[in-house]
Structures are given as structure tokens and as C-alpha cells.
Amino acid sequence: MSDRTAPRPRAAEPPRPDTGTPPLLRAEGLVKTHHGEGAPAHAVRGVDLCVRQGEFVAVTGPSGAGKSTLLHLLGGLQRPDAGSLWLDGRRTDGYSEARWAVERRKRIGIVFQFFNLVSNLSVADNVELPALLAGVPPRRARAEREDLLAELGLAGKERSMPGELSGGEQQRVALARALVNHPPLLLADEPAGSLDSKGTREVMRLLSRFHQRGQTIVLVTHDARLASAADRVISFFDGRIADDAALDGTPARGTGISGVLELRD
Numbered sequence: 469m470s471d472r473t474a475p476r477p478r479a480a481e482p483p484r485p486d487t488g489t490p491p492l493l494r495a496e497g498l499v500k501t502h503h504g505e506g507a508p509a510h511a512v513r514g515v516d517l518c519v520r521q522g523e524f525v526a527v528t529g530p531s532g533a534g535k536s537t538l539l540h541l542l543g544g545l546q547r548p549d550a551g552s553l554w555l556d557g558r559r560t561d562g563y564s565e566a567r568w569a570v571e572r573r574k575r576i577g578i579v580f581q582f583f584n585l586v587s588n589l590s591v592a593d594n595v596e597l598p599a600l601l602a603g604v605p606p607r608r609a610r611a612e613r614e615d616l617l618a619e620l621g622l623a624g625k626e627r628s629m630p631g632e633l634s635g636g637e638q639q640r641v642a643l644a645r646a647l648v649n650h651p652p653l654l655l656a657d658e659p660a661g662s663l664d665s666k667g668t669r670e671v672m673r674l675l676s677r678f679h680q681r682g683q684t685i686v687l688v689t690h691d692a693r694l695a696s697a698a699d700r701v702i703s704f705f706d707g708r709i710a711d712d713a714a715l716d717g718t719p720a721r722g723t724g725i726s727g728v729l730e731l732r733d
């Protein structure tokens with residue numbers, strides 16, 4: 469799908485200038501084409517991206533632009549056809565599935581639009597599971613879970629099953645699960661996409677809070693309200709970065725700064 473009103477994509481984005489903070493995530497020349505029924509979908513057509521520690525980056529763009537595919541590549545949920553990827557200085561694009569699973573468990577938390585909780589496990593077990601799989605001793609896993617659920621307003625819900633919770637509560641459980649191993653990177657794919665406006669505000673508030681404490685976040689969203697919580701907005705169009713702008717008053721690098729500012733209104 470395409471949106472003719474979106475800014476025209478530029479052929480290639482050079483890495484952002486070095487601001488002194490080390491890059492946590494770096495991608496060069498990422499390409500991904502999906503081969504399903506019908507014509508191949510050129511979802512990501514050559515993306516260079518550098519995300520520094522502590523940044524909160526929102527990736528926005530029209531439906532079908534390739535935002536989710538990009539996020540999946542960054543988290544190792546899909547493999548690029550070409551390009552290189554580094555997380556915290558380690559090159560990850562050659563990792564096996566098993567190695568990616570370990571990497572995600574320890575270093576990348578992911579939240580999805582539809583929460584992806586394990587429906588037959590309690591809230592407590594959903595949150596503790598990644599910690600136990602990462603080898604955290606049970607007592608510490610329990611303590612981490614208790615702290616996170618209390619922080620996320622879910623104390624007392626430990627024994628509930630996911631299906632007994634509201635969408636907003638389920639997304640908070642998913643956030644607790646994503647953060648239980650203190651991953652340096654949090655990826656969020658339309659985390660408010662199935663929530664009402666109250667749930668959306670709550671997700672926004674929580675992402676902002678964790679970011680203020682230093683959490684690096686890459687968020688994919690259609691939602692301008694959610695994107696405005698970030699300190700940098702990347703406009704993605706037709707598989708490429710069309711614009712990449714900090715929202716803290718530093719100059720925009722692309723041509724679409726007015727569009728980005730409009731998102732904040």
C-alpha cells in the first residue's frame with residue numbers, strides 16, 4: 469500500500485552524527501522482501517539506523533510502509549535478506565535462531581499489539597517465565613515480578629489469568645514480562661493498537677516513565693499521540709526512512725520536520 473501524501477523517501481540515510489553517547493543499536497543497509505501470495509512485498513528497502521543508549525525513537529508511517537517488518541528485523545524475529553545489524557557492539561545478523569532467542573531473552577524486550585501472553589499461565593508466571601528461562605534464580609525472579617507488577621499497578625492480579633484482564637491490564641503484564649530481565653532495548657510494535665484512549669494514555673505514560681529512567685525504546689506506531697512521547701521520530705515510507713527528526717529542538721535531518729511537529733499538536 470502507499471500514501472501519496474507522505475514525504476518522498478530519500479534513497480539512503482547516513483548514520484546519525486555521533487553525539488558522544490554510544491550506539492546501542494546499529495543497522496546498515498537492511499533489506500527485507502516478503503514472498504507471499506502475489507507480488508513480492510519490498511517491505512524494507514535499505515535502512516541505515518543508529519539508536520543511542522537512552523533514546524526513545526518512534527517509527528511512524530502509513531499502513532504497509534514496512535514499520536513492523538523493520539522492528540522484527542531489529543529484534544531478530546525476521547531475518548534480513550541483506551544488511552548488517554549490531555546490538556551493543558555485537559554483530560547479530562548472522563545469529564542462529566537459538567542465539568537470537570537467548571539474545572532476546574536477555575537483551576531485548578518486545579511488546580506487541582495483541583500482547584502475546586501465554587493464555588494458560590497466570591500473570592505471575594507470564595512475567596517470571598523469561599527470567600527463569602534466562603537462568604535467574606526463582607527467588608529473584610519472583611522479587612523482580614513483584615516489583616514490576618506493583619509498579620505497573622497490577623499488584624493483586626498475580627493469580628489472574630490473562631483472559632480475566634482488560635486489554636490495558638494485559639498490555640501492562642506484557643510490559644512487565646518484556647522488562648523483567650532489564651533488557652537494554654525495548655521494542656514496541658503498536659503497543660496501544662488494540663487499546664481504548666485510556667489504555668493508550670496509560671501505555672504512553674509508562675513508556676515515558678521507563679524512558680526517563682534510561683530505557684532505550686524503539687516504538688512502531690500509527691498513533692501520533694504515542695509518537696509524541698518519543699524524543700525522536702522517524703517517518704517511514706515505502707520501506708525507507710523518509711525523515712528522521714529529534715523533537716528536542718535540534719535540527720531535523722530530513723525534509724519533513726513540519727509534518728513531525730504537526731504530529732505533536
Ligand SMILES: Nc1ncnc2c1ncn2[C@@H]1O[C@H](COP(=O)(O)OP(=O)(O)OP(=O)(O)O)[C@@H](O)[C@H]1O
Nearest residue numbers: 469502503504509511530531532533534535536537
Ligand atoms: N509475512 C508476510 N508475508 C508477505 N507479505 C508481508 C508479510 N509481512 C508484511 N508483508 C507485507 O510487507 C509490507 C510491509 O508490511 P509491514 O507490516 O511491515 O508494514 P507496516 O508499516 O507495519 O503496516 P501496518 O502499519 O499496517 O502494520 C506490506 O506490503 C505487507 O503486506
